[in-house]
Amino acid sequence: MSWDARQRAMLAEMGYRLPAAMASTAVVEDEPEPIAVAAPPPAVMRVAVPPAPAVEPSAVPAHFAALDLPGLRDAVAACRGCGLCEQRRNAVFGGGALQQAQWLVVTDPPDDADDAAGDAFTGDAGRLLDRMLLAAGQRRSGRDDAELPTAFVTPIVKCRPPRGRAPQPAELAACEAVLARQVELLQPRLVLAMGLQAARRLTGLAEPLGRLRGRVHEWRGLPLVVTYHPAYLLRSPADKAGAWDDLCLARKTSNP
Ligand code: SF4
Known part of the structure; x- marks a missing residue:
């Protein structure tokens, strides 16, 4: 895998330092260390966790099944499908590609700022997310390099949930x-789960995030890669190197 000047700049903005041998301005042709697709660790304790049942297309409720993306966004804004509607200010549908997306990025539930704005990742975490996506050769629609493939970012x-509790x-x-x-509607090639709650729901495994990273899972027939939530990375910048490993795995998986 090569990193061009833009990607190196994005990595620097992520706070990730390339090894000195790779930090020159010339395009780096060296293949980075292959990212191990780790076998599931032995003796993993599986505890009760909300299963991640694949919702087959036929199981999509009829009132959603006929909707296009704008229609689905409107339906979500008015949705009363569960108790979380009671205290929300705004539903967060997500944002990115308007027709097709190469990556579907599924994050932990909306936080207070998302709830107020009705949009995901509008603050520092959003800026970090956009830099991470750019470094991996992706963008959210309408942002940055229009020639790059698009990612759609949406919460689980x-x-x-009230007071930031985990969803039931x-x-x-x-x-x-x-x-x-x-x-x-988006027909992504790959799903990237960002954050523990999204990762556990989509993998169906009640393991620490560290054990869910570093391997390719499957969800609804799509490859699924797990990484840290950008808000966590702002608090724990030492883990940005691990996040970059995850993005490389996602990139390699979606562009074999
Ligand atoms: S969380 Fe989802 S199902 Fe529940 S009310 Fe909001 S949009 Fe509807």
């Missing part, structure tokens, strides 16, 4: 119908 549930299994299950329709 569209409405903020019934809430996750209800909102997965929206995610299922988003997948149908």
Whole structure:
């Protein structure tokens, strides 16, 4: 894999330092160390966790199944499919490619700022997310280099759980119908789960995030890669190198 000047600049903005031998201005042709696709660790304790049932296309509720993306966005804004509608200010549908997306980025539930704005990742975490995507050769629609493939970024549930609690299994299950329709419409090549709650829901595994990273899972027939949430990386910049490894794995998986 090569990194051009733009990607090196984006990596620098992420706070990730390339090894000195790779930091020259010439395009780097060296292949980085292959990212191990780790076998599932042995003796993993599996505890009760909301399963990640694949919502088959036929299971998408009829009132979502006929909607295009703008229509689905409107339906989500008015959705009362679970109790999370009671205290939301705004549903967060997500943003990015308007027709097809190469990556579907599924994040943890909306935070207070997302709930207020009705949009995901509008602050520092969003800026870091955009730099991460750019470094990996992706962009959110309408942002940055229009020639790059697009990613669509959406939370695992569209409405903020009260006081930032974790969403309950019934809430996750209800909102997965929206995610299922988003997948149908966007037809991504790969799903990138950012954050523990999104990762556990989509993998169906109640493991620490570190054990879910570094391998390719599957969700709804699509390859699924797990990485850190950008807000976590702002608090723990030492893990940006690990996030870059994850992005390389996602990039290699979606462009074999
Ligand atoms: S979380 Fe999802 S299912 Fe629940 S009300 Fe919001 S949009 Fe509807």
